[in-house]
Amino acid sequence: MKILLCISNVPDTTTKIRFKDDNKEFDASGVQWIINPWDELALTRALELKEGSGGKIEKISVALVGDKSTEPTIRKALAIGADDAFRIDSEPKDSYYVANQLKELAKDFDIVMCGIESADYTSSAVGGMLSEMLEWPSVSSVSSLEIEGDEVKIRREIDGGQEVVSAELPFVAIVQKGIALEPRIPAMRGIMMARKKPLNVVEPIQADVLTAYESFELPPPKADVKLVDEENVKELVELLKNEAKAI
């Protein structure tokens, strides 16, 4: 059995978002790039599954659509424990384009895992689009995944509760928080080994781009907080009732 992790290269979650060129483009100066947090948790879970599979899961691969500047992020995924990697050498133009790039590669795998969203353009779309292009089932908002024999047992969050779902292979798991407790941190040995693991660069295929960013905006600045004395809690409640009309 083989598992493919689709990962994104995103700004660190503490990044203060800024734009440049008249708000036409994201300002990447000084930004630290990381593996998208949900993808990192998914990778951690995939490695746990492989380690507990007694050799049944033979390979964990990662795939990323991006230019050469994303390679440190890919190397980090290899250092965490993925066996090999594929970089599709193109800008990730939009979700539809990215899913098309991943499609050919994904066909050779039994389980494809994607994070529920990427921390940059946050469309929550690539995993779902990819599964439809492959005509595979998808299970989304997955918060736990176990393999028992040939059956995959999944716990997923729905609007208003949780479900236990079983899925046939092959399928796409779109994962969220809970899938693994903590992302794995690469050890020195992993970092050394990652240098020797294959990072295959793949030429992009011709694919349509359906959307384009025209411009960006930051939310309007917030007015100063109104502070109420801790001895005068009643005043806060009155402000909430009469001024904010929130209670």
Next chain:
Amino acid sequence: MSVLAYTENWDGKFKKLSYELVSYAKAIAENLNTETVVASIGAVEEEELKKLGNYGADKVVAAKDEKLKNLANQPYAKTLAQIAEKENATVLVFAHNFTGKAVAPRVSVKLKAGLAAGVTEPPSSYDPFIIKRKVFTNKAFANVKINSDKKILTLFQNSFEIKETENKASIEEFTPELTDADFRTEVKEVNKVTGKILLTDAEIVVSGGRGMKGPEKWENLEKLAEVLGAATACSRPVSDEGWRPHEEHVGQTGKIVAPNLYIALGISGAIQHLGGVSSSKTIVAINTDKDAPIFESADYGIVGDVHKVLPQLIEAIKEVKAEG
């Protein structure tokens, strides 16, 4: 031509979110001078389907196939794509919730319709089609242009005002064309949250951070939530420590919420947390540290110990509620 909204149901009932979606679809349909059609999947009584008319639906197309009882991404997407084709829908509207995120991307591929996820208002322009959506986990907005003939939007919760109309909706049953190959996942167990206000539905959210000082100190927070009819939530360190279940975690990697009122108790306000709550209409912060970043995002605040403030706050709210 039509604008098609899809709303899920909860045990055969619609809720505020459904009406918000229909009102939003109606606003777009008016601009395009076309019909508002709503798709429903699963067992919903005719009376309940008709209610969608009150918010602008001209027609409700209901797929009642027993096999579609539980959400399954593949057959749901297929059903909705078939309805969209039958109704000649040019704009499709979904909720930006678990269901919408599960289904909309698949429908997008089926119809080759460009997707704008997490939109907060109607398009600013129809030709070209340009719409504002949230990006960078709620920290910024983008104006995105959709180039395809058909468009799919997922609407961020609590971003559009519900409007009642005088519409009467016609109801039409629909039998989707599905095969066994569409059902390759099976729901084994459903655990619905009962007797609790759902975080994503709540008008008011009461949330605790590390400043609560321990899992055994949540009693007053829960009491406050009860008095306000609020849902409870927490910050990431609290869910990571196992003080509260991870379903309660709000923030960049947890849930993104947008209630009318968000009360942050003992939460310092890391940038990742603020990303998940900054769309709330009013934010109240109570924290001992006057320099905590949460106060920069809050509308109202008290610098003080949550455990001293909470009992007073509960009493003061009870009094205000009693006055009516």
